[in-house]
Amino acid sequence: MLRDVFKSLGGFESYGLISMIIFLVFFVLLLLHTVSLRRNDVEDFSRMPLDDKSNESEDNQDI
Amino acid sequence: MENQTFYYDNKIVKNFAYATLFWGVIGMVVGLLLALQFIWPELTFGIPYTTFGRIRPIHTNAVIFAFVGNGMFTGIYYSLQRLCKARMFNDLLSKINFWGWQLIIVLAALTFAFGATTGKEYAELEWPIDLLVAVIWLVFGANMIGTIIKRRTSHIYVAIWFYIATFVTITVLHVVNSLAIPVTLFKSYPIYAGVQDALVQWWYGHNAVAFFLTTPFLGLMYYFLPKAANRPIYSYKLSIVHFWALIFLYIWAGPHHLLYSALPGWAQSLGVVFSVMLIAPSWGGMVNGLLTLRGAWDRVREDPVLKFMVVAVTAYGMSTFEGPMMSTKTVNAISHFTDWTVGHAHIGALGWNGFLTFAVLYYLIPRMFQTQLYSRKMANLHFWIGTLGIIFYAVPLYWGAITQASMWKEFTAEGFLKYPNFLETVTQLAPMYATRAIGGGLYIVGIVLGIYNLILTIKAGKFVPEEAASAPALVSTGSKRSSGEGIHRWLERRPVQFILVALVAILIGGLIEIVPLYLVNTNVPTIASVKPYTPLELQGRDIYVREGCYTCHSQQVRPFRSETERYGEYAKAGEYVYDHPFQWGSKRNGPDLSREGVVSGRQYKPNSWHYNHMLNPQLLNAQSIMPTYKWLIADDLDLSTTAKKIRVMQTLGVPYPEGFDKIANDDLMTQATGIANDLKSQGIQVEPTKEIIAMIAYLQRLGKDVHAAGNPTANITAK
Numbered sequence: 161m162l163r164d165v166f167k168s169l170g171g172f173e174s175y176g177l178i179s180m181i182i183f184l185v186f187f188v189l190l191l192l193h194t195v196s197l198r199r200n201d202v203e204d205f206s207r208m209p210l211d212d213k214s215n216e217s218e219d220n221q222d223i
Numbered sequence: 224m225e226n227q228t229f230y231y232d233n234k235i236v237k238n239f240a241y242a243t244l245f246w247g248v249i250g251m252v253v254g255l256l257l258a259l260q261f262i263w264p265e266l267t268f269g270i271p272y273t274t275f276g277r278i279r280p281i282h283t284n285a286v287i288f289a290f291v292g293n294g295m296f297t298g299i300y301y302s303l304q305r306l307c308k309a310r311m312f313n314d315l316l317s318k319i320n321f322w323g324w325q326l327i328i329v330l331a332a333l334t335f336a337f338g339a340t341t342g343k344e345y346a347e348l349e350w351p352i353d354l355l356v357a358v359i360w361l362v363f364g365a366n367m368i369g370t371i372i373k374r375r376t377s378h379i380y381v382a383i384w385f386y387i388a389t390f391v392t393i394t395v396l397h398v399v400n401s402l403a404i405p406v407t408l409f410k411s412y413p414i415y416a417g418v419q420d421a422l423v424q425w426w427y428g429h430n431a432v433a434f435f436l437t438t439p440f441l442g443l444m445y446y447f448l449p450k451a452a453n454r455p456i457y458s459y460k461l462s463i464v465h466f467w468a469l470i471f472l473y474i475w476a477g478p479h480h481l482l483y484s485a486l487p488g489w490a491q492s493l494g495v496v497f498s499v500m501l502i503a504p505s506w507g508g509m510v511n512g513l514l515t516l517r518g519a520w521d522r523v524r525e526d527p528v529l530k531f532m533v534v535a536v537t538a539y540g541m542s543t544f545e546g547p548m549m550s551t552k553t554v555n556a557i558s559h560f561t562d563w564t565v566g567h568a569h570i571g572a573l574g575w576n577g578f579l580t581f582a583v584l585y586y587l588i589p590r591m592f593q594t595q596l597y598s599r600k601m602a603n604l605h606f607w608i609g610t611l612g613i614i615f616y617a618v619p620l621y622w623g624a625i626t627q628a629s630m631w632k633e634f635t636a637e638g639f640l641k642y643p644n645f646l647e648t649v650t651q652l653a654p655m656y657a658t659r660a661i662g663g664g665l666y667i668v669g670i671v672l673g674i675y676n677l678i679l680t681i682k683a684g685k686f687v688p689e690e691a692a693s694a695p696a697l698v699s700t701g702s703k704r705s706s707g708e709g710i711h712r713w714l715e716r717r718p719v720q721f722i723l724v725a726l727v728a729i730l731i732g733g734l735i736e737i738v739p740l741y742l743v744n745t746n747v748p749t750i751a752s753v754k755p756y757t758p759l760e761l762q763g764r765d766i767y768v769r770e771g772c773y774t775c776h777s778q779q780v781r782p783f784r785s786e787t788e789r790y791g792e793y794a795k796a797g798e799y800v801y802d803h804p805f806q807w808g809s810k811r812n813g814p815d816l817s818r819e820g821v822v823s824g825r826q827y828k829p830n831s832w833h834y835n836h837m838l839n840p841q842l843l844n845a846q847s848i849m850p851t852y853k854w855l856i857a858d859d860l861d862l863s864t865t866a867k868k869i870r871v872m873q874t875l876g877v878p879y880p881e882g883f884d885k886i887a888n889d890d891l892m893t894q895a896t897g898i899a900n901d902l903k904s905q906g907i908q909v910e911p912t913k914e915i916i917a918m919i920a921y922l923q924r925l926g927k928d929v930h931a932a933g934n935p936t937a938n939i940t941a942k
Contacts, residue, residue: 179493179735183471183500186728190467193711194460201712206455208306208380209446 276771538574
């Protein structure tokens with residue numbers, strides 16, 4: 161199917177393929193990196209909007 | 224570490240909130256007037272300032288940049304301070320941002336009403352106001368980035384990433400799409416022409432939807448939804464993937480607005496592929512939003528803020544599924560140029576942007592005024608009236624779109640168009656247009672209720688202009704990554720580097736979409752018979768742009784038998800090479816005009832018909848919904864600009880002979896006198912210097928060059 165899609169790109173098959181590859185590489189790297197994030201960090205970050213008082217010094221240190 | 228006390232600036236948030244409500248009502252009432260003009264065209268009142276073509280940009284710009292824009296600033300100024308645990312960087316910049324933005328809105332409304340427009344959808348502002356937009360936008364950016372830099376939290380929360388992407392991308396889009404050479408204070412020609420102009424314009428148009436109507440509101444969703452639900456976002460990891468995949472992908476997909484057009488097929492296909500892929504990150508965001516409410520759905524029943532949010536996020540999901548579907552060629556063949564696009568846009572504007580804006584206002588106004596919302600019942604009523612309004616607005620338009628597209632495409636058993644008269648396909652839609660107007664009216668009633676409720680809330684409360692907060696200062700440990708710190712984790716505490724990476728991400732997609740622009744440049748076949756417009760036609764074209772004719776008429780015949788039978792030869796890239804700006808349009812409330820001047824064509828009408836049609840369209844077609852343009856008959860053509868216009872066109876590469884600017888008005892008068900004499904022979908007395916003569920000259924030129932080429936493909940030569 162993909163071949164058919166790119167066939168319709170006429171003389172610019174490689175252009176379409178390169179575009180797709182750039183995105184896929186970017187996406188896979190992003191996915192791998194995201195999966196490898198530390199659970200504790202992620203939980204802290206996700207609570208940021210709820211943390212109105214903001215007196216926890218740990219959260220306020222630039223690690 | 225010792226806590227520092229500081230104060231959130233609520234006054235600026237309040238100002239933006241009031242402006243949101245004010246412009247929301249204005250923008251939507253103008254929209255309602257437009258909707259009613261479909262039923263009663265006399266509601267243009269016979270004056271230029273209230274014709275459909277002039278107030279349609281007022282409506283779209285008011286809703287996008289005034290209502291949604293002020294709503295966006297309201298939410299950003301509120302949430303950014305709290306997420307950064309810092310006051311806005313500079314109060315003066317905040318004020319300049321606010322008052323500058325309101326000035327732009329007023330100038331936009333006035334200039335559009337007076338006919339100063341570039342003729343490019345959602346980028347209609349003329350060059351001096353474009354410059355002002357750039358300055359005010361940079362002020363906003365400086366204020367935002369300054370705040371992020373002086374924050375008291377180490378981490379930059381995901382909502383702020385979306386705000387950063389908004390700022391960076393809109394800056395790039397605005398600058399690239401607005402490049403133009405001024406002719407007068409309120410008239411310019413874009414540096415691009417025809418296919419290139421179309422590609423840049425829809426790269427801008429598509430991404431203005433992405434980065435003005437979507438990313439800032441996703442940022443607001445990531446802040447206000449957890450706040451309102453009092454629980455963290457469902458998956459922070461998903462938000463990282465959502466953010467990067469969305470900003471990286473969105474910018475590639477612009478060409479889906481130009482399917483079946485004269486844009487090269489490979490560029491169209493590229494747009495289709497990436498548009499379909501966009502479903503994934505978009506729905507990632509929607510799922511993340513909705514799943515945040517897991518375990519809190521019982522509160523949705525009670526809390527109007529959450530109700531508005533749920534419908535807003537659902538509307539986002541609907542729009543972002545529908546958009547990619549409309550990008551496929553099969554669906555696009557039906558949806559494009561019909562009311563489907565309008566229905567789609569309003570699911571986004573009324574559902575996603577409108578409802579999320581009201582959710583934010585219902586959330587933050589009681590808090591800034593230290594009180595409770597005056598009436599939950601009234602807010603719930605607003606919610607239901609608004610929801611019904613959206614349904615009554617969109618469903619008839621979908622129905623009408625499929626009806627009209629089917630009528631356009633239907634042939635008799637003998638092989639003729641079943642509905643050769645375009646008007647038949649419009650009058651068929653009258654009940655749908657009436658229902659749409661009711662839907663729009665309902666939505667406005669809901670907003671008025673909402674405003675009333677908020678006014679009573681404000682009256683009952685006491686405003687806190689300076690809200691005290693405290694947090695320890697941020698301890699810096701340098702710019703290098705610490706051991707065990709991931710790249711993204713590092714990026715999330717380095718705002719400048721984050722901005723640069725976001726810029727690179729959008730530039731990759733942007734460049735990949737812009738590269739075709741240059742490839743197109745070398746691939747636009749030049750049709751030998753396509754010549755520059757005569758000075759009279761050029762003046763006429765500028766009147767066509769001024770009156771916003773493109774808001775109802777396309778100039779793009781798609782390669783379908785149903786279109787070539789109705790209009791004539793399908794569109795070629797090479798026929799638009801002198802069109803600064805392109806005028807392909809995106810909606811057919813009236814027929815396509817690009818073959819209007821082909822004497823042997825189906826669309827041709829004599830000069831006298833055009834004269835009478837502009838004077839009183841209903842005299843020729845009783846059911847026509849076109850408004851009168853009688854001022855074109857009364858008003859004199861401005862001959863003082865002709866020479867300058869020719870010179871600017873020469874600068875842009877249009878091959879007028881050297882010194883032609885000096886004799887341009889003589890050429891103009893010769894052609895104008897010919898048309899005036901022809902009208903005279905039909906019993907119509909009109910001076911050759913009137914605007915109507917130029918307009919007729921332009922309309923009679925459309926399609927002539929391609930027709931003169933005979934079999935167009937035989938006469939195309941590569942540049």
